[in-house]
Amino acid sequence: MGIRFHQEPELEKPDLIAAWPGIGNVGLIAVDTLRGTVNAELFAEIEPWDFFYPRAVSIRDGELKDIAFPTCRFYFKKIGRKDLIFFVAEEQPGGGRKGYEMANLVLDVALLQGCERIYTAAAAVAPIHHTMKPRIWAVPNAEELLSEMRRYPNTILMSDIEGREGEGNITGLNGLLLGVARKRGLKGICLLGEIPVYISQFPTPYPEASKSILEVLNHALGISIDLSTLERLAQEVGQRIEELYEMIPPEIREHIDRLKDVDYVRQEEPGEITEEDKKRIMQNIEEFFKKGSKEA
Amino acid sequence: MTREQPSRIRGKREAGNPTLIVAWSYDAGGVAPGVIEFLARSLGFEESGEIEPLGFFSLDGVQIEDDLIQFPESRFYSSSSARNIVIFDSDAPSREHYKFLSAVLDLARDHFKVKELYTIGGVVSASAHLSPRRVFSVVNQRQLKGELATYGVEIDMDYQTLPGSMPTLSSFLIWVAKRRGIPGCGLWVNVPFYLSAVGDPTASKHILEVLDARFELGLDFRELDLEIEKLNENLEQLMRQDADISRYIQMLERGIALSESEGEKLAQEVAEFVHGGRS
Numbered sequence: 001m002g003i004r005f006h007q008e009p010e011l012e013k014p015d016l017i018a019a020w021p022g023i024g025n026v027g028l029i030a031v032d033t034l035r036g037t038v039n040a041e042l043f044a045e046i047e048p049w050d051f052f053y054p055r056a057v058s059i060r061d062g063e064l065k066d067i068a069f070p071t072c073r074f075y076f077k078k079i080g081r082k083d084l085i086f087f088v089a090e091e092q093p094g095g096g097r098k099g100y101e102m103a104n105l106v107l108d109v110a111l112l113q114g115c116e117r118i119y120t121a122a123a124a125v126a127p128i129h130h131t132m133k134p135r136i137w138a139v140p141n142a143e144e145l146l147s148e149m150r151r152y153p154n155t156i157l158m159s160d161i162e163g164r165e166g167e168g169n170i171t172g173l174n175g176l177l178l179g180v181a182r183k184r185g186l187k188g189i190c191l192l193g194e195i196p197v198y199i200s201q202f203p204t205p206y207p208e209a210s211k212s213i214l215e216v217l218n219h220a221l222g223i224s225i226d227l228s229t230l231e232r233l234a235q236e237v238g239q240r241i242e243e244l245y246e247m248i249p250p251e252i253r254e255h256i257d258r259l260k261d262v263d264y265v266r267q268e269e270p271g272e273i274t275e276e277d278k279k280r281i282m283q284n285i286e287e288f289f290k291k292g293s294k295e296a
Numbered sequence: 297m298t299r300e301q302p303s304r305i306r307g308k309r310e311a312g313n314p315t316l317i318v319a320w321s322y323d324a325g326g327v328a329p330g331v332i333e334f335l336a337r338s339l340g341f342e343e344s345g346e347i348e349p350l351g352f353f354s355l356d357g358v359q360i361e362d363d364l365i366q367f368p369e370s371r372f373y374s375s376s377s378a379r380n381i382v383i384f385d386s387d388a389p390s391r392e393h394y395k396f397l398s399a400v401l402d403l404a405r406d407h408f409k410v411k412e413l414y415t416i417g418g419v420v421s422a423s424a425h426l427s428p429r430r431v432f433s434v435v436n437q438r439q440l441k442g443e444l445a446t447y448g449v450e451i452d453m454d455y456q457t458l459p460g461s462m463p464t465l466s467s468f469l470i471w472v473a474k475r476r477g478i479p480g481c482g483l484w485v486n487v488p489f490y491l492s493a494v495g496d497p498t499a500s501k502h503i504l505e506v507l508d509a510r511f512e513l514g515l516d517f518r519e520l521d522l523e524i525e526k527l528n529e530n531l532e533q534l535m536r537q538d539a540d541i542s543r544y545i546q547m548l549e550r551g552i553a554l555s556e557s558e559g560e561k562l563a564q565e566v567a568e569f570v571h572g573g574r575s
Binding site for chain 2: 049050053054055056057058059060061062063064067094
């Protein structure tokens with residue numbers, strides 16, 4: 001189990017931005033788009049065979065030439081005075097122990113490069129409508145980051161969400177990495193882009209939420225990244241989502257459309273939609289998708 | 297020994313540098329289990345080592361098959377009548393595949409002093425049971441090909457995993473062996489799809505013939521030939537009784553593809569006829 005270095009870049013206190021596949025591939029699309037836009041260079045990768053079953057084999061003229069595993073790669077880029085490391089994985093390892101081992105390998109590289117801050121990105125399934133701009137739920141692993149995050153655009157904290165009392169959980173490596181980072185004394189923030197609850201059931205990515213994550217990263221990192229590629233992708237996917245949306249029975253669409261008026265962020269004054277209304281809307285939507293998945 | 301140790305050894309090892317023959321318990325047409333059972337009957341193999349299941353298989357409970365509780369097994373077998381081969385017969389692990397395959401190769405290399413390994417298995421194909429069978433190989437070192445060709449093995453296959461499919465555990469093992477400098481060869485034989493669940497002794501025999509020639513085992517195939525004859529007679533009888541089945545098999549003999557529903561019907565009817573006591 002190890003890390004293979006292709007080169008050893010000289011970086012100054014880089015920030016690490018990591019993502020694994022997840023719901024709507026929200027985090028992965030954000031981080032991989034950023035990596036591609038800045039032309040980050042590959043410098044290391046985690047040897048995958050301890051974590052994954054191979055994906056493909058290549059046999060030529062009766063000889064086994066190669067076997068391909070999901071990749072877990074590190075890239076770097078200097079943007080002005082800001083140094084960045086990207087970690088992009090094609091798959092999440094299964095089981096708690098394997099996840100813990102991988103998280104530690106990622107942090108080994110981060111610490112070796114003098115990293116002081118890490119970001120992960122993922123999806124937050126939320127009762128929102130797909131025509132609304134996804135917000136970002138920001139969750140840090142150190143209290144001193146809270147005040148900084150309050151200044152991020154379009155961002156809420158867990159304590160802002162009605163009924164959560166600041167609590168929740170982040171499944172998979174996007175959360176685990178930050179827990180292990182906390183254990184090893186490294187500060188980090190998970191940025192969760194909202195994905196409408198009904199879209200999270202569709203077999204489609206959700207780049208709208210990825211775009212919101214990148215906007216926050218632009219602010220947090222003090223960089224200015226062109227988001228036009230992601231905007232184009234969001235437009236294309238948006239069209240597909242509209243097509244899928246039209247296939248939902250009108251009575252369910254009516255319930256979903258009421259999400260436009262729902263705000264689950266804690267309000268000083270009660271809104272037009274009551275808590276009872278919210279519950280009923282969500283119940284109807286969930287029942288529809290439960291029925292759909294049973295019929296599929 | 298504690299349960300934490302991945303392997304255990306039984307008895308003294310035979311001198312020399314044998315070849316490891318690797319068989320997985322679930323295989324198209326039961327090819328690998330068929331080969332191992334035949335070798336055990338013919339040459340009297342005895343258990344000589346084992347990989348512990350802990351960490352490699354789900355041990356939350358047990359499976360029941362044919363009224364019997366099952367438990368994952370991963371065992372090495374040796375025979376004083378065939379000192380040039382050692383058998384590894386195992387269920388496929390459900391986790392930690394790389395670690396498992398490494399443990400197999402550790403024991404094979406460090407205790408049994410194996411010089412090379414062969415994996416054996418069946419590949420489902422759209423062919424008929426009386427059509428000529430093909431045995432083909434996948435090697436991890438080019439120099440292994442020459443000798444295999446002398447046993448009638450096809451040595452020039454090209455293959456790329458198709459979308460939605462996964463490499464076989466045998467390919468993974470051969471790749472791990474390659475990384476460790478251990479010569480490895482996968483031997484595959486085609487199995488008509490409608491015999492995949494029924495069992496295909498003809499396919500097992502083709503693999504056995506290659507092993508017999510390669511390792512000079514002196515095998516007597518008369519018993520296996522009777523088994524093959526019986527299955528072929530059963531299939532003849534089914535073809536006489538069912539015009540559709542006869543037509544489907546004849547189409548396959550002529551290389552004509554069946555539709556999905558025709559293929560499903562053929563596989564189902566053959567399974568019911570052979571296993572369901574209609575023969």
